[in-house]
Amino acid sequence: MYKHLKFSLYLAIFSLITISSLRAQVSPDAGKELFKSYCAACHAKDMRSAATGPALGGSQQRWGDDAALYAWIRNSQALIADGHPRAVELWNQYKPTVMTAFPNLTDDEIGSMLAYINGVYDGTYGAAPQAAGQETKGPVEKKSNLPMYIIIAVILAALALLLTKIILNLRHIVAAKEGEDYEKKTLWQIMSSKGVVTFLIFSAVILGSYTTVNNATNLGRQEGYSPDQPIKFSHETHAGLHKIDCQYCHDTARKSKHSSIPSANTCMNCHKAIKVGSKYGTAEITKIFASIGYDPTTNTYVENYESKTEEEIKAIYTKWMGDQYKVAKELADLDKEGVKLVEKQWKDIVKSLTNEQKKNIQGPIEWTRIHNLPDHVYFNHAQHVTVGKVECQTCHGPVETMEVLAQASPLSMGWCINCHRQTEVKFLDNPYYADYARYHEELASGKRTKVTVADIGGLECQKCHY
Secondary structure: OHHHHHHHHHHHHHHHHHHHHHHHOOOHHHHHHHHHHHOOOOOOOOOOOOOOOOOOOOHHHHHOOHHHHHHHHHOHHHHHHOOOHHHHHHHHHHOOOOOOOOOOOOHHHHHHHHHHHHHHHHOOOOOOOOOOOOOOOOOOOOOOOHHHHHHHHHHHHHHHHHHHHHHHHHHHHHHHHOOOOOOOOOHHHHHOOHHHHHHHHHHHHHHHHHHHHHHHHOOOOOOOOOOOOOOOOOHHHHHHHOOOOHHHHOHHHHOOOOOOOOOHHHHHHHHOOOOOEOOOEOOOHHHHHHHHOEEOOOOEEOOOHHHOOHHHHHHHHHHHHHHHHHHHHOOOOOOHHHHHHHHHHHHHHHHHHOOOOOOOOOOOOOOOOOOOOOOOEOOOHHHHHHHOOOOHHHHHOOHHHOOOOOOOOOOOHHHHHHHHHHOEOOOOOOHHHOOOHHHHHHHHHOOOOOOEHHHHOOOOHHHHEO
16 A cells, blocks of 8 residues: 555656646747847847947857856846956946846846747758848747647646546545455546536636736737728838927827827828828828818818718718829720729728728728727826836837837836936936935035936835825
8 A cells, every 4th residue: 555655655746747847948939029028128139239238249268167157137236346367357347237036036036037048049040140131021920829838738638637547546446455345436427526626617717817917917918019000100210211200290298107109190290291191092091081071172071061971971072082183094084994993992981990980981090009008007108208217118129120019029017127226317407306315416526426216216106006
């Protein structure tokens, strides 16, 4: 009996070791998420360019000692104090910027980050690094961990069934040797027993709770999200080619908590003159006209536009689109191709400006929101844009290069905190910070070289949470 139980114990231990080894393996996919949380605020994502910190590609080769590199990542200042030559070299190059310490990172987590960094650097992870100006051929397909989880679940289920079968056989053997009656239960009787059902319910509760919490913490953290919009508005054309300042359209970003979406009236400041787009012709700009009730043929706003029927509105804008087609094709009347094109554009206008809640074409354009923070997070655009002098691209990425706007940053709590730790407050000629007399004195005397957002309370919980 003892030997059989000992064998069962060994089998259980082997199962746990197998599970642990599966969970503890280094994963570049996990490293990508860790990189976003801990490194992306200061290091370039292409792993080849220097930013606030050095380029990370090839760092293992340059260090030549993983133990020292791991120690550097956990506490760079301690390694500098010990006089490690590579640590001192980096400090002399980047001081007084202090690398944030991450003492709680495990070896597997650091290994995963390095695997991701090396993969991006040498092109084996995702798409290969591209030269500046090179066209992106398509989105990088994100790898899913679901197959690995399914394999682990199947292995666990098989081990559980095997262990159950062995235990039942052992009990049957022991009972036979001792001359006792033992009713051998079927697999179904075991699986439907009170203990197994209780365990399954408990597992379902744990899984449901984990999924709920995980989805809640991921709210708004949708890096790369670029939904189709009702109007194909190109930031590359407006902010890039024509150099329109972000705050011309998003005017409230400099004076309000929110950066509002510009109204069609703002669009009309330019599009009273620019009525035909360089890329889409009349197809997209006419949507602005139809939403606000501007007749581009007569250069006037339509009287009582709110009370117009869809047929009346259609007559105004199909005439405009047809006239522009005839001018472009040098035709006296619309040909069959022109009729189809105008009808197609009109259907797209109706589809873009109406939905189940908004039945009428007239009215504001309902854009799809891209950046969204949870309700318990307080973020003030004016505080960052006007007081902090933070460039829009710091959070929103190079919008002047985006044909379709996408969320460029993770907007996670860790990302914000790292930014507050690293970002230097612009004290010079900024009356908002005049009350920080001690910091001004320390800067003037040379005792302090910079003041970060963290120094003035940027890490206090109540600054960002109600």
